[in-house]
Amino acid sequence: MSRIPAMPREGVGLFRRLAYRYARQRFGAVPEPFAVAAHHGGLFAAGAVHETLVEKVSRVLPANVRQLAVYRVAQRLGCSWCIDFGAMLQRMDGLDIERLAEIDNFADSARYSHAERLAIGYADAMTELPVTVTDEQVRELEAEFGRAGVLELTYHIALENMRARNNAALGIPEQGFTSGEACRVSRD
The missing domain is CATH 1.20.1290.10 (AhpD-like)
Structure with a gap:
């Protein structure tokens, strides 16, 4: 178990609920680091945007x-x-x-x-x-x-x-x- 528990879906606002839904659809479950970061709304949003952008622009390497x-x-x-x-x-x-x-x-x-x-x-x-x-x-x-x-x-x-x-x-x-x-x- 992580040192800071994952934030359950019921404890998050609309943006984070939508992000949880997207993650579940994509990966089959909400990644635990994602759910732990949900305790800090600003860092959660910044991390989600950053990871999405890095994935979208990374097209040079196989x-x-x-x-x-x-x-x-x-x-x-x-x-x-x-x-x-x-x-x-x-x-x-x-x-x-x-x-x-x-x-x-x-x-x-x-x-x-x-x-x-x-x-x-x-x-x-x-x-x-x-x-x-x-x-x-x-x-x-x-x-x-x-x-x-x-x-x-x-x-x-x-x-x-x-x-x-x-x-x-x-x-x-x-x-x-x-x-x-x-x-x-x-x-x-």
Whole structure:
């Protein structure tokens, strides 16, 4: 259970009820970080708008590259909620989630393409403290994805670092998106 409980649908105003409905339709349940953030109306709205805009404008990178980099950050930071949700998003995008079991061996695994290896390595370097990104990494990424692609990848990795740290601090556990188990937040 998270350190701050999810706000039930009955406790939220019209905007948040509509947002809960949209989330349930899209994901099958209201994501718990979303329902926890509902305690602060302004941050809830800002987060919802931000996430929606980031999703809409992120069209440079292939979904598999972006999703794997984000998943790797969640895995490295140990955010069980993010790992669960990230695997579900990959499944929804039609990606092979079975290969996630081999992500620790991405550099040698035949299940990952060169582009995916570059993105996962970059996610590792950006998630290290201190950050260990090199000029050569950025040059390789730019050659593979272009400048806009590097910026999109960097933004998504940084955003997942924020999400994972936020969820870990609030103690938000996995919700059962990957397994399809009942979620802690009502599906009503």
